[in-house]
Amino acid sequence: MRDGTAYGKKLSSACAIRTCFFTASGAASARRQLMPARETEAIILKTFPLGEADRLVSFLGRASGRMRGVAPGARRIKNRYGSTLEALSHVQIWYVERETRELVRIQECESLESFHKAQSDYQLSTGLAVVSEVSEQVLPEHEASESMFRLILLTVREIERTRDWRLPLSYFAFWTVRLGGWLPQFDRCASCGTPFGSQAAYQATWEAGLLCEKCRRSGMRPLHLEARQLAERFANERVDRITNVGALAGLLTELREAALNWIEHHTERHLKTREFLESA
Numbered sequence: 001m002r003d004g005t006a007y008g009k010k011l012s013s014a015c016a017i018r019t020c021f022f023t024a025s026g027a028a029s030a031r032r033q034l035m036p037a038r039e040t041e042a043i044i045l046k047t048f049p050l051g052e053a054d055r056l057v058s059f060l061g062r063a064s065g066r067m068r069g070v071a072p073g074a075r076r077i078k079n080r081y082g083s084t085l086e087a088l089s090h091v092q093i094w095y096v097e098r099e100t101r102e103l104v105r106i107q108e109c110e111s112l113e114s115f116h117k118a119q120s121d122y123q124l125s126t127g128l129a130v131v132s133e134v135s136e137q138v139l140p141e142h143e144a145s146e147s148m149f150r151l152i153l154l155t156v157r158e159i160e161r162t163r164d165w166r167l168p169l170s171y172f173a174f175w176t177v178r179l180g181g182w183l184p185q186f187d188r189c190a191s192c193g194t195p196f197g198s199q200a201a202y203q204a205t206w207e208a209g210l211l212c213e214k215c216r217r218s219g220m221r222p223l224h225l226e227a228r229q230l231a232e233r234f235a236n237e238r239v240d241r242i243t244n245v246g247a248l249a250g251l252l253t254e255l256r257e258a259a260l261n262w263i264e265h266h267t268e269r270h271l272k273t274r275e276f277l278e279s280a
């Protein structure tokens with residue numbers, strides 16, 4: 001990926017440790033303990049209701065990697081998190097790690113950048129849902145990934161800015177495959193080695209590579225020369241410099257579907273949110 005500083009403002013202190021007091025839960029430990037709270041810039045990936053009042057939050061910390069935590073009281077009407085826990089929100093988050101538990105405790109969350117238009121629009125939020133699900137599936141827990149962090153942020157910004165997920169989502173899917181090291185050869189058949197030339201190549205979720213007309217099996221979808229050339233542009237150009245989205249629509253779909261198939265192939269998981277894209 002190209003130099004990431006171009007993707008957006010650089011925020012100072014991606015991760016810092018500060019010390020604060022918090023009351024440990026449980027009747028046995030009512031005494032106040034001094035615990036170090038961690039702070040990181042983060043992207044909220046997903047939240048789930050937890051009990052009557054709390055939320056389980058999956059987030060990608062710029063410094064911490066993907067983590068899960070509990071936001072106590074987040075389901076109450078009056079809560080201290082406001083709208084910061086919306087999916088794909090860009091936030092600064094403070095949390096406390098607990099040695100014996102997998103879930104961290106989220107203490108505070110502040111908005112750095114909001115994407116209200118995309119989050120509140122049904123069509124746009126279907127695109128965001130795919131970004132969220134793919135990120136959850138490809139990112140290992142507790143492993144910082146600066147490239148994926150920048151890619152997700154860029155994608156969401158572009159969906160918000162252009163009010164259209166077609167180009168940003170296709171770009172996101174392509175780069176996720178590339179960053180995962182899963183891109184197959186685009187110029188020759190993975191089975192017999194014949195160059196595709198100007199012919200269509202064929203892909204499917206059960207196949208890691210692209211196949212030629214002779215080797216293809218039924219059910220495989222074409223990836224035409226123009227869609228492969230679009231992938232080349234994605235590899236070399238910033239997404240916000242690519243225009244004329246209307247004329248590219250069919251190619252964007254071809255490339256996105258191929259990339260999502262490769263993601264499913266390598267993660268061995270079906271992406272539930274992708275089926276909503278066609279109806280959006």
Ligand SMILES: [Zn+2]
Nearest residue numbers: 189192212215
């Ligand atoms: Zn072949």
